[in-house]
Amino acid sequence: MERLQKLLARAGLGSRRSCEELIRAGRVTVNGVRVEELGAKADAGDDIRVDGRRIRLPESHAYLVLNKPPGYVTTRDDPQGRPTVMDLVPQQFRSHVFPVGRLDRDTTGLLLLTDDGDLTQRLLHPRHHIPKEYLADVEGTPSETQLRKLRSGIELQDGPTQPAEVMLVATGGGESRLRVTITEGRNRQVRRMFHAIGHPVRRLKRVAMGPLRLGELSLGEVRPLSRGQLAALREAVGLPPGVEAR
Numbered sequence: 001m002e003r004l005q006k007l008l009a010r011a012g013l014g015s016r017r018s019c020e021e022l023i024r025a026g027r028v029t030v031n032g033v034r035v036e037e038l039g040a041k042a043d044a045g046d047d048i049r050v051d052g053r054r055i056r057l058p059e060s061h062a063y064l065v066l067n068k069p070p071g072y073v074t075t076r077d078d079p080q081g082r083p084t085v086m087d088l089v090p091q092q093f094r095s096h097v098f099p100v101g102r103l104d105r106d107t108t109g110l111l112l113l114t115d116d117g118d119l120t121q122r123l124l125h126p127r128h129h130i131p132k133e134y135l136a137d138v139e140g141t142p143s144e145t146q147l148r149k150l151r152s153g154i155e156l157q158d159g160p161t162q163p164a165e166v167m168l169v170a171t172g173g174g175e176s177r178l179r180v181t182i183t184e185g186r187n188r189q190v191r192r193m194f195h196a197i198g199h200p201v202r203r204l205k206r207v208a209m210g211p212l213r214l215g216e217l218s219l220g221e222v223r224p225l226s227r228g229q230l231a232a233l234r235e236a237v238g239l240p241p242g243v244e245a246r
Helices: 002-010 016-024 119-123 142-153 189-196 227-236
Strands: 026-030 031-034 047-050 061-070 110-113 132-139 167-170 174-183 199-209 220-226
Touching: 002 016, 002 026, 002 047, 016 119, 026 167, 031 167, 061 227, 110 119, 119 227, 142 167, 174 189, 189 199
Parallel strands: 110 199
Antiparallel strands: 026 031, 026 047, 061 110, 061 220, 132 174, 132 199, 167 174
């Protein structure tokens, strides 16, 4: 038997955290019985339903990488009617894949989408320390003292950050480009870090997540992961490589 939220995530209902919200809301039944306890377990063969619709556990998973353009929100649905990253996903995948983590509306770059709940959970869990690499164009040129603050951890409103890797790449035209690698996933973290040292971010692009790199993917383009990319990503979070992709 497995925890119910894990089975729901495997069925493509979202991350385990979002699946826990489905359970808490009383929207899930197992063999006709409503379940609201997060410790509940079930078998893959049980009649598990969300809002009355039986879930299906896939025999294979979809893994897509998107080069997110600016102006799109990272969510499956937006109450305000703004464009979402799902508008860029091929139609055959839209019903079951979901974004792994978030990029804010103005941030571009690498975004992984999948219906593999196990992989999603591990990529987002802090204990795995999956590095996320960005290129940040900021106002002015930070001093070495300011960069050392970022490298040692800087105090933000929600507490101190973990040490970041920060390297100055180029300067000119009243701004600087820096390569930044963090292992946390706080809301707008990179932007807030540079704002805290007095050099607001003008443009931000994520170029890597663990071993997965954006490469030459065009802005707005979506591409399935290669077998090698998937194996490397799963190895990074301690999962075996033997999963079929569709």
